[in-house]
Amino acid sequence: MAERKLIDARGTYCPGPLMELIAGIKLIEVGDEVEVLSSDKGSGHDIPEWVNKVGHEIVSIEDVDGVWHVVVKKAK
């Protein structure tokens, strides 16, 4: 069962949530997951763009009342 680390980046602006995700993903093991919460509107596009570019995996992405919940699996 994959471990999931929560990063609450609500209230910070671009590229804060992405940077917090990247710092967090460095600290977890391959196969584990990070869930980022972001109120930055661009995160819904920017985070998947980065994840796909560097080769990790989007597990889920959801807008809950204006907050993005993005779950990323570390793939390498």
Add this chain to the structure above:
Amino acid sequence: MSTSKISITVVSGSLERLQMAAMVASVGAVSGNEVSVFLSMNSLQYFIKGSDSSAPAEGPFGEVMSGKNVPGFKSLFESAVELGDAKIFPCSMAMDILETEAEDLEPYLSEPLGLTKFLSLAADSQIWTF
């Protein structure tokens, strides 16, 4: 992953330009690009240890932005180095003018560089100027 070289010259001391330069550097670097930043003219003063890092706004956007929870430009430049292996070079000419030595600068900066060397590094890269 497709990568490219990104070279960023920063000469402004205004908040908006420093912020945008830092955003391009950090996002570019963590996306796997080879990022080189050259700090000269009015930008270098903020990277002297202990200096005031509150750059003045150039316009109304900067004034509004300074009251928001935006990651600081120095923090973003440091993230570019630590998370993305960017290189940030202080301009040796600007250091001479400011009478600053390498040990007076923030530790995440690389060695001082002259313009000739930076232009060689910037060959075949995207060039951004702020």
